[in-house]
Amino acid sequence: MKPTLVIIGASYAGTQLAASAREYGFDGRIVLLGEEPDAPYQRPPLSKSFLTGQFAEARLPLRSPAFFDEERVEWRPSTRVTRIDRDRREVVLHDGTSLRYDHLALTTGARVRTLAIEGAFYLRDLADARRLAEASRTARSVVVIGGGYIGLEVAASLRQSGAEVTVVEAESRVLARVASEPLSTFVLEAHTAQGVQFRLNRKVAALHARAGHIDTIELDDGARLSCDLVVVGIGVVPNVELAQSCGLRMASTPGGGVAVDAYARTSDPAIVAAGDCASFVPHGSATDATDASALRIESVQNANDMAKTAAATIVGRLEPYRAVPWFWSDQYDLKLQMAGLNTGWTHYALRGSLEARKFSLFYFRGDALLAVDSVNRPQEHMLARKLLAGDLHPTQQQVSDDAFDLKGWIAQATTRPSA
Numbered sequence: 001m002k003p004t005l006v007i008i009g010a011s012y013a014g015t016q017l018a019a020s021a022r023e024y025g026f027d028g029r030i031v032l033l034g035e036e037p038d039a040p041y042q043r044p045p046l047s048k049s050f051l052t053g054q055f056a057e058a059r060l061p062l063r064s065p066a067f068f069d070e071e072r073v074e075w076r077p078s079t080r081v082t083r084i085d086r087d088r089r090e091v092v093l094h095d096g097t098s099l100r101y102d103h104l105a106l107t108t109g110a111r112v113r114t115l116a117i118e119g120a121f122y123l124r125d126l127a128d129a130r131r132l133a134e135a136s137r138t139a140r141s142v143v144v145i146g147g148g149y150i151g152l153e154v155a156a157s158l159r160q161s162g163a164e165v166t167v168v169e170a171e172s173r174v175l176a177r178v179a180s181e182p183l184s185t186f187v188l189e190a191h192t193a194q195g196v197q198f199r200l201n202r203k204v205a206a207l208h209a210r211a212g213h214i215d216t217i218e219l220d221d222g223a224r225l226s227c228d229l230v231v232v233g234i235g236v237v238p239n240v241e242l243a244q245s246c247g248l249r250m251a252s253t254p255g256g257g258v259a260v261d262a263y264a265r266t267s268d269p270a271i272v273a274a275g276d277c278a279s280f281v282p283h284g285s286a287t288d289a290t291d292a293s294a295l296r297i298e299s300v301q302n303a304n305d306m307a308k309t310a311a312a313t314i315v316g317r318l319e320p321y322r323a324v325p326w327f328w329s330d331q332y333d334l335k336l337q338m339a340g341l342n343t344g345w346t347h348y349a350l351r352g353s354l355e356a357r358k359f360s361l362f363y364f365r366g367d368a369l370l371a372v373d374s375v376n377r378p379q380e381h382m383l384a385r386k387l388l389a390g391d392l393h394p395t396q397q398q399v400s401d402d403a404f405d406l407k408g409w410i411a412q413a414t415t416r417p418s419a
């Protein structure tokens, strides 16, 4: 009998895993279970052009409707998995029925971290985005709690739609968890120039509502912000409860996900995991994903590339996950593109011009290039990905010189015979 692959979670990682499994020759049954009613769709536009009304809902689906038939993927919407029985190799669904698997993939993603604020809006899925888009149509003054990427993208979108926007951030700078200080400063200034107000180092102390709607937010310094819409963007938590309750190993890092090795394998050989729900150790590391160095990356790139690794593992082609991480964010006319992980950088080089709003920041530890953030320099972002993928390390002096031919240098470095 042909094997059955059951995938839990029908978004980037789940859909890519199904597509790649077919591409790599998996000929058994593929069942893609998703609790959401909508066909798998793109999330990034939800905080950007979808919110400003420039990206129609019809353009959101990740795959054409024909994909599921053509690739023989049984996509089941509005289907929630409530339990995994590893002994029987079965998943139990919300309606009490069960489904047998030979291979199981966990692509359950993440959900928003919440605050005890009734009446606030969040943004993770299409249902949230529809609600927020509707409410923002009449909103005059908006408070965004959280100055991470989602919070800032929402702030930019609603500001562009004409609302007064204040961002409240508990840390001393925006993007504190994910970006370097120079990039944070640049982004803060870009928002300030657009008229967005910031309250840094501040937390919400109390709320005041009238007729069921929040109309004032009180901060921990006593300041009161009047508003007619509150959006909370304070990060996500991985959906790991299914994995946890069936005894799979978890990463020990705070907010960690399901521990997987470089081949996306969990502690059960029949189960892989990929995307926002999974923690892995970078390829070549001597430790495993329960270690403090484990990474859980929340990005489209990571979901897609880890899903490909997981699919390869399922068909018995062990290919370690070693893709260069990359991410993007659009705010106003700024295209921010990040490549690599800058954790532990000791110095950086600026290439281009902050004033012209076209530049890249190259982060180094010693002589090693770790990561590159680009603003309105999409071609340089692509070069940065090539540098990082090829383990190529130009000097700080070279990259600081805008006249230095980075593209030519990469071409030479990649054709040079190795010593």
Ligand SMILES: Cc1cc2nc3c(=O)[nH]c(=O)nc-3n(C[C@H](O)[C@H](O)[C@H](O)COP(=O)(O)OP(=O)(O)OC[C@H]3O[C@@H](n4cnc5c(N)ncnc54)[C@H](O)[C@@H]3O)c2cc1C
Pocket (backbone or CB within 6 Å): 008, 009, 010, 011, 012, 013, 014, 033, 034, 035, 036, 043, 044, 045, 046, 047, 079, 080, 081, 082, 107, 108, 109, 110, 111, 123, 124, 125, 150, 239, 242, 274, 275, 276, 277, 297, 298, 299, 300, 301, 303, 326, 327, 328, 329, 330
């Ligand atoms: C508004 C927004 C903007 C973003 N912008 C960017 C960006 O610009 N660039 C970028 O790289 N990334 C961006 N991201 C992040 C990116 O969308 C995520 O990293 C990506 O969606 C992760 O994909 P995933 O498949 O791992 O998980 P998810 O997309 O979270 O999908 C998991 C799916 O599993 C389902 N599920 C969970 N549990 C169960 C269960 N028990 N049974 C059935 N189904 C279940 C969930 O309902 C969900 O549909 C953004 C995210 C959001 C929300």
